[in-house]
Amino acid sequence: MGWLSSSPAVDAAPAAPKASADGAFEAPDRNARAHCWEARDAYFHCLDRNAIIDSVKAASLAEERCGKEDVQFKTNCASSWVQYFKKRRVVEYQRDQTLKKLEAEGAQKMDGALPGGAPASPPAAR
Amino acid sequence: MANSAPGPNTHGGTAQAALNAEADTEYIGLLERSLADIDLPFFVRMAVHIDLASRHRLAAEILYQWGRLHYPLGDNEWADARLDEPFSWQAGLLFFIAGAGLTIYFRTEKERMARKRIAETTKGIGRPKVGGQFELIDQNGQRFTDEDMKGKYALVYFGFTHCPDICPEELDKMAGMIDIVQKTNGNVMRPIFITCDPARDTPAVMKTYLKEFHPALIGLTGTWEQVKSVCKAYRVYFSTPPDVQPGQDYLVDHSIYFYLMDPDGDFVEAIGRNFTVERAARVINEHIGDWRGKLDKE
Numbered sequence: 001m002g003w004l005s006s007s008p009a010v011d012a013a014p015a016a017p018k019a020s021a022d023g024a025f026e027a028p029d030r031n032a033r034a035h036c037w038e039a040r041d042a043y044f045h046c047l048d049r050n051a052i053i054d055s056v057k058a059a060s061l062a063e064e065r066c067g068k069e070d071v072q073f074k075t076n077c078a079s080s081w082v083q084y085f086k087k088r089r090v091v092e093y094q095r096d097q098t099l100k101k102l103e104a105e106g107a108q109k110m111d112g113a114l115p116g117g118a119p120a121s122p123p124a125a126r
Numbered sequence: 127m128a129n130s131a132p133g134p135n136t137h138g139g140t141a142q143a144a145l146n147a148e149a150d151t152e153y154i155g156l157l158e159r160s161l162a163d164i165d166l167p168f169f170v171r172m173a174v175h176i177d178l179a180s181r182h183r184l185a186a187e188i189l190y191q192w193g194r195l196h197y198p199l200g201d202n203e204w205a206d207a208r209l210d211e212p213f214s215w216q217a218g219l220l221f222f223i224a225g226a227g228l229t230i231y232f233r234t235e236k237e238r239m240a241r242k243r244i245a246e247t248t249k250g251i252g253r254p255k256v257g258g259q260f261e262l263i264d265q266n267g268q269r270f271t272d273e274d275m276k277g278k279y280a281l282v283y284f285g286f287t288h289c290p291d292i293c294p295e296e297l298d299k300m301a302g303m304i305d306i307v308q309k310t311n312g313n314v315m316r317p318i319f320i321t322c323d324p325a326r327d328t329p330a331v332m333k334t335y336l337k338e339f340h341p342a343l344i345g346l347t348g349t350w351e352q353v354k355s356v357c358k359a360y361r362v363y364f365s366t367p368p369d370v371q372p373g374q375d376y377l378v379d380h381s382i383y384f385y386l387m388d389p390d391g392d393f394v395e396a397i398g399r400n401f402t403v404e405r406a407a408r409v410i411n412e413h414i415g416d417w418r419g420k421l422d423k424e
Contacts, residue, residue, distance in 0.1 A: 022330040024328040024331050025331070027287030027326075028288070029335075030294075033291070033294060036290075037291065077290075078288070078375055080288075081290040085290065
């Protein structure tokens with residue numbers, strides 16, 4: 001995209017979802033997912049450079065500093081995914097902070113004997 | 127002869143030795159008188175052997191010293207009378223080999239018992255009731271029920287095709303596990319992907335989606351009620367609303383485990399996200415190795 005020198009993979013938006021044989025829309029395939037993740041990573045790197053964690057709360061600042069990456073992000077990913085990734089960024093940051101605090105207090109990391117699966121996403125608004 | 131020697135002979139005990147010294151002198155005297163014309167040095171050497179073997183060490187020691195004194199043969203001939211030590215290097219080696227063998231045996235048995243305990247907690251009374259009857263359709267539109275799952279092991283994963291990154295990641299891991307298990311044990315495990323999003327995940331959508339991960343993957347979907355019922359049977363959190371409009375964009379909450387089911391259709395173990403591909407495959411292979419019933423390998 002011009003002077004932004006992003007990798008060629010992020011140039012073209014993936015095609016609109018096609019209909020499958022029985023009418024429902026196809027899910028994003030491996031290629032589309034890869035594009036989405038690259039756009040997400042580009043956006044998040046921009047946020048990191050500007051020390052923004054919560055791009056939803058600090059929306060105006062994020063828009064000002066990382067607006068272009070955000071547009072790429074929204075083009076390459078479904079909107080539910082965009083919201084999910086943004087919220088998860090905040091959750092992961094808070095989790096890392098908690099872990100750092102615990103380690104400073106001398107807690108020991110246990111081997112993951114307990115199942116560590118988290119739900120796939122916070123429920124999207126309907 | 128050694129047994130009828132007067133007084134017990136023991137290893138230590140100088141008091142005991144003093145007591146027995148007299149008896150032993152008598153014993154040796156007996157020996158000398160009665161065996162006058164036999165090859166005494168040889169016989170004495172033999173007697174030393176016998177005494178050592180029967181633990182009469184003191185008697186053996188006395189005989190040995192007396193023999194050396196009266197029959198000064200080369201040291202070699204007397205030396206080999208002492209070879210019959212109870213602790214030789216052969217005995218030591220045997221001890222260590224036996225010890226190593228027993229340790230290895232106990233360790234493998236302990237691990238096997240631990241796995242058996244896991245596998246059987248689901249078979250007795252009060253077991254976690256994961257799994258059970260269900261009826262769905264696969265990615266080719268064919269009916270697929272819990273009966274079709276029996277006969278082989280099954281690895282079940284719940285997800286949905288519009289999943290941002292967790293399901294693709296887990297499905298890639300699953301493909302890795304399938305390959306390792308197939309290499310080790312052959313075609314004994316059915317990998318099954320059950321959708322939590324029946325509105326969007328039709329059989330055709332599932333077919334296209336799963337082809338990218340592994341050809342052996344079976345994708346199951348159905349009506350909202352059927353999917354809700356299988357999620358309930360597997361204790362999977364299911365949050366999709368029943369009346370989703372076509373084209374709506376949403377994400378689905380679901381538990382993220384691989385459920386290993388045995389050829390009887392009973393639950394064996396849940397494998398979480400913290401397992402690597404190799405570790406998960408090893409766990410599955412170990413359970414398959416432990417299975418003593420019929421196992422379809424087609």
